[in-house]
Amino acid sequence: MTSEPGAAVALTFTEGWGRLVAGLIAWCGDWDLAEECAQEAFAAALVAWPRDGVPAAPLAWLTTVARNRARDRLRRRTTEGAKLALVGADQSDEVAPVADEDIPDERLRLIFTCCHPALPLPARTALTLRTLCGLTSAEIARAFLVTESTMDKRLVRARAKIKHAGIPYRVPPPELWHERVEGVLAVLYLMFNEGYAASSGESVLRVDVSAEAIRLTRSLSELLPGEPEVTALLALMLLTDARRPARVRGGRVVPLGEQDRSLWSADAIAEGAALLEGREPPWGPYAVQARIALCHDAAPTPADTDWATIGELYTLLPATPVTELNRAVAVSMTHGPAAALELVDALADELAGYYLHAATRADLQARLGRLDEAAASLALAIEQAPTGAERRLLRERLEGLGGP
Amino acid sequence: MKYLMLHSVDHGSSPEAEARATPEALDAWITEMTARGLLLDGSKLQPISDATTVRAPEGRTVVTDGPFAETKEQVAGYDVIDCPDLDSAVAVAAAHPTTHIGSIEVRAFAPGMPDPVVPAAPAPGKYRYLMLVCADLRRAMAAAAADPEGFAADRERETTAGAGVEETNDDVDVWIENAGSRRLYGWELEFPDRAVTVRRVDDRVVTTDGPFAETKEQIAGYDLLECDDLDDAIAIATSHPVAGGGVLELRPLRAS
Numbered sequence: 132m133t134s135e136p137g138a139a140v141a142l143t144f145t146e147g148w149g150r151l152v153a154g155l156i157a158w159c160g161d162w163d164l165a166e167e168c169a170q171e172a173f174a175a176a177l178v179a180w181p182r183d184g185v186p187a188a189p190l191a192w193l194t195t196v197a198r199n200r201a202r203d204r205l206r207r208r209t210t211e212g213a214k215l216a217l218v219g220a221d222q223s224d225e226v227a228p229v230a231d232e233d234i235p236d237e238r239l240r241l242i243f244t245c246c247h248p249a250l251p252l253p254a255r256t257a258l259t260l261r262t263l264c265g266l267t268s269a270e271i272a273r274a275f276l277v278t279e280s281t282m283d284k285r286l287v288r289a290r291a292k293i294k295h296a297g298i299p300y301r302v303p304p305p306e307l308w309h310e311r312v313e314g315v316l317a318v319l320y321l322m323f324n325e326g327y328a329a330s331s332g333e334s335v336l337r338v339d340v341s342a343e344a345i346r347l348t349r350s351l352s353e354l355l356p357g358e359p360e361v362t363a364l365l366a367l368m369l370l371t372d373a374r375r376p377a378r379v380r381g382g383r384v385v386p387l388g389e390q391d392r393s394l395w396s397a398d399a400i401a402e403g404a405a406l407l408e409g410r411e412p413p414w415g416p417y418a419v420q421a422r423i424a425l426c427h428d429a430a431p432t433p434a435d436t437d438w439a440t441i442g443e444l445y446t447l448l449p450a451t452p453v454t455e456l457n458r459a460v461a462v463s464m465t466h467g468p469a470a471a472l473e474l475v476d477a478l479a480d481e482l483a484g485y486y487l488h489a490a491t492r493a494d495l496q497a498r499l500g501r502l503d504e505a506a507a508s509l510a511l512a513i514e515q516a517p518t519g520a521e522r523r524l525l526r527e528r529l530e531g532l533g534g535p
Numbered sequence: 536m537k538y539l540m541l542h543s544v545d546h547g548s549s550p551e552a553e554a555r556a557t558p559e560a561l562d563a564w565i566t567e568m569t570a571r572g573l574l575l576d577g578s579k580l581q582p583i584s585d586a587t588t589v590r591a592p593e594g595r596t597v598v599t600d601g602p603f604a605e606t607k608e609q610v611a612g613y614d615v616i617d618c619p620d621l622d623s624a625v626a627v628a629a630a631h632p633t634t635h636i637g638s639i640e641v642r643a644f645a646p647g648m649p650d651p652v653v654p655a656a657p658a659p660g661k662y663r664y665l666m667l668v669c670a671d672l673r674r675a676m677a678a679a680a681a682d683p684e685g686f687a688a689d690r691e692r693e694t695t696a697g698a699g700v701e702e703t704n705d706d707v708d709v710w711i712e713n714a715g716s717r718r719l720y721g722w723e724l725e726f727p728d729r730a731v732t733v734r735r736v737d738d739r740v741v742t743t744d745g746p747f748a749e750t751k752e753q754i755a756g757y758d759l760l761e762c763d764d765l766d767d768a769i770a771i772a773t774s775h776p777v778a779g780g781g782v783l784e785l786r787p788l789r790a791s
Contacts (some may be wrong), residue, residue: 248598249587249765288584292600295581296787297662299764307766310596 136180143189144173148265151193153237162290164201172197190231239302239354246315247298254289255318261286264343274340316364319348323368341372359410363418366406370424373399384524388433400428419447438464452481456491468498486515506532537644538624539724542612543747544637556632564631573627576651577614579789580665587785589769591778598769603669603784604750615651628733629740638734640747645723653719657761663788664760664768669752670781676726706776714771721758752782
């Protein structure tokens, strides 16, 4: 036995899990059954592929095995006789000679259903990771810093709601299209950010979840080639993720201006830049943010950053307190710290409690030579910072000021 | 007079109390009230984790998970009864097993409600939802309290109880026409300050004034919907005249 079939199973799992489950749900309408049988099919592959060789059409093989398992289970459930009829007459255990390409890709239906606005937001991300990426609830629980039983409950409730409340398993009709695509992108971006910058706790980088978000967005951009914001979100993720190798050093977050830019992934930057090329305005919010990320990524040194363009790009985003705060940073680079501090101070009420507001104020106050004020702002930011790594970075800055 | 019984289940009730609220006790109540010709419609609802709320401020649809108000007590089921007066309605509610494990809000429907005609089971592949029409009723209640006759006359004429909300019966008529066969029936309720809540304390029936939950937005009425799926129900809810200023809660019914 070689490790090749094992590797083939792992690869098929990464690439094919979502398609397999989506197809099974479309076929039997039962999420739990679809997942259980998909799992069993992969378990069967671990036994059969090393023995018989990797089949020519792995997905078709897995689909057939999973469907047979589903039929067995339904046969055993005497009360579900009606479903037996639905599951159809094909009772043979033979692997049908179908090519993988001939199995319809049902993942779009699945992702729109997982991201339905009637589901609680944390459940949408969890359900997407579970059903489309095949992450276990233990893995998702670890990524989101909740207990496994909490995550299990979240998933069970979400599936129950899909069933009880009649959340449709479909690609939304034209009148809902725009809003629902936006909803899916919001979930994917949230997932990416959860992975990129942990919202709480000690660990800063949760690579797996970010990688899954990128993978899903890539699939979505292939499934929806006509949606510029999908491609733009993929670009934004790639251009942000490109800096990942330089973002943490020795357990502390390294600010953008101090990162070792030679560690940035040139491939990811090139791919992200290519995705943005030739797209004319008007740009959606993800396209604008991707272009801002590209301005940073394209600068060989911090001093080369095109702050004027960044400042202009920020004005294209819907004016929220957080985008205003980011715009202020760009303004400080083009118009000086005093002008920026005015902008930042104006956001005090709206961003009270947000550590980056206090940290940005501290930075501007320090640049203006107002060190006592900067120290007080940093102390506040340390109090409000969500992760240990962020707090360490802020403490170092405070020490750098010569403060306590 | 027709009355709505809104059931609220308290999940912290004692095992002895819960032992009295058996499915058999419920069946007995249903059988008795149906035989007496008092019970017109009713169902258990799926838990609040299956609830969806819909608002449409400035015509923009906002769909969120969960009930319209985050309160400990939540609607777990409903019954429509026909009784000669409030005392007999309270007696019918007091006989219901829910009183062992929670409370029942008894609220009169606005006058003129026809008998609901509801097929026992939904059509194949369809889902039933209780759509609770909720709005901030405080201003309208104050106005009605200050001038009860004027309010009654106004209601006869044009305005409905969905107060604080620019809504007329004409808008509701358009909405009803638009909902078509997806709306089984629905009616407006009297204000919550006229509600009576029935519960048991030490196995004695206790009635108190007012609804079971004091929230900013209150249930002003409801419609029973039968739709293809949740998106279909959301579309109907969004087009309701109250969606602009109030909130609509969609609760899937639980199959009996």
